Amino acid sequence: MIGLVEGWSSLALDHLPVGLLIIDREGFIRGINQVLTGLIGLKRDQVTGLPLEEIIGAGQTGSNKLLQTLASGREFQHLMPEDVVPGISSNDYSTSTHCVRDKSELIMGAMALFTPLGRQQELEKAVIKAEKLALLGQLATEMVHEIRNPLTTINGFLQLLQRDLKGTPGEEYINLMLTEMVRVNGLIKQFLQLSRPGYSKRKLYSLNELMNDIFLLVESEALHRKLDIRLVTAPDIPPILGDNEQLKQAFLNIIKNAFDALSVGGKLCMQTLWNNHEKFIQTIITDTGVGMDEQTIANMLHPFFTTKESGTGLGMLISKKIIDNHGGQINIQSEPGKGTTVTVLLPVVY
Ligand SMILES: Nc1ncnc2c1ncn2[C@@H]1O[C@H](COP(=O)(O)OP(=O)(O)OP(=O)(O)O)[C@@H](O)[C@H]1O
Numbered sequence: 001m002i003g004l005v006e007g008w009s010s011l012a013l014d015h016l017p018v019g020l021l022i023i024d025r026e027g028f029i030r031g032i033n034q035v036l037t038g039l040i041g042l043k044r045d046q047v048t049g050l051p052l053e054e055i056i057g058a059g060q061t062g063s064n065k066l067l068q069t070l071a072s073g074r075e076f077q078h079l080m081p082e083d084v085v086p087g088i089s090s091n092d093y094s095t096s097t098h099c100v101r102d103k104s105e106l107i108m109g110a111m112a113l114f115t116p117l118g119r120q121q122e123l124e125k126a127v128i129k130a131e132k133l134a135l136l137g138q139l140a141t142e143m144v145h146e147i148r149n150p151l152t153t154i155n156g157f158l159q160l161l162q163r164d165l166k167g168t169p170g171e172e173y174i175n176l177m178l179t180e181m182v183r184v185n186g187l188i189k190q191f192l193q194l195s196r197p198g199y200s201k202r203k204l205y206s207l208n209e210l211m212n213d214i215f216l217l218v219e220s221e222a223l224h225r226k227l228d229i230r231l232v233t234a235p236d237i238p239p240i241l242g243d244n245e246q247l248k249q250a251f252l253n254i255i256k257n258a259f260d261a262l263s264v265g266g267k268l269c270m271q272t273l274w275n276n277h278e279k280f281i282q283t284i285i286t287d288t289g290v291g292m293d294e295q296t297i298a299n300m301l302h303p304f305f306t307t308k309e310s311g312t313g314l315g316m317l318i319s320k321k322i323i324d325n326h327g328g329q330i331n332i333q334s335e336p337g338k339g340t341t342v343t344v345l346l347p348v349v350y
């Protein structure tokens, strides 16, 4: 910097990560740092001592914000760089103007700062996007909630019509509508589950007991489908802290997928594992079903991704969200034609 600052201060100002331009009371350039000379493509001694007007062009003095600051004392934020000097991209820099005052607060000059947007802008954009998404999510949840009431009415009347139209050609259409209604209701239920906040009823639970309950729930369905289902629990497992109902839901979604993948004679094994050195209890759910290719594995946690005619594509996402909320992890291994292993890790309480 020449004129206003010397020595160490000059060195420091040259290495500031912002461009700096200082004009005196008459509008002559008295200081410009290295960042700014680099940006406007002029050497320091080419511009120092020149009136700002010579760089911006005589026609621009009225609208120049740095000259306005000098004249009125009004400071500006979030300007385009070209509001002060030409030739700097507004995508990369944001500009502000400030008064330079003496001890008695009289305006001695004015300065402009050119701050790189880069990372800060990225962060600001990310925050805005996250806020927008959160708002959209909230609106969607409220809307889906509201859709439920008219659907219940439609469902009720469809059931009445089904009775009236029994044996007529219209019966088939009503049945089709009711089937679709079941699908829409399932979708709504899953969606609302997904948008529910984290777990609320935290208690100490035995994972083995939870798996026993789940086994009893699915056993008859497995027998009906002629599947070979078994549960192997490790002894003396320490308790986990969590929401029993939500964890049950998470495991049921995984087991339901295994059921869907299995055909008659297929095997489904649920197993809990634990050893003293580990901080996590493992629950391994293995099926000998159709398995998944790499692309399906990569997509299976995306919302609404499904390969099933009547799937909503939210089951695994809900399971993952619940397990994440419990500080756990979910790992999936699968091979087409051989089957799938889903491993859920949940932290234990000592
Ligand atoms: N055990 C499994 N074996 C084979 N494919 C599976 C298995 N688990 C998940 N998938 C695949 O991942 C996809 C997404 O599963 P997800 O549970 O999220 O949705 P869905 O089962 O299709 O529908 P729903 O929301 O009703 O559960 C499934 O459509 C299926 O292609």
Ligand SMILES: [Mg+2]
Binding pocket: 253, 256, 257, 311, 315, 316
């Ligand atoms: Mg599923």
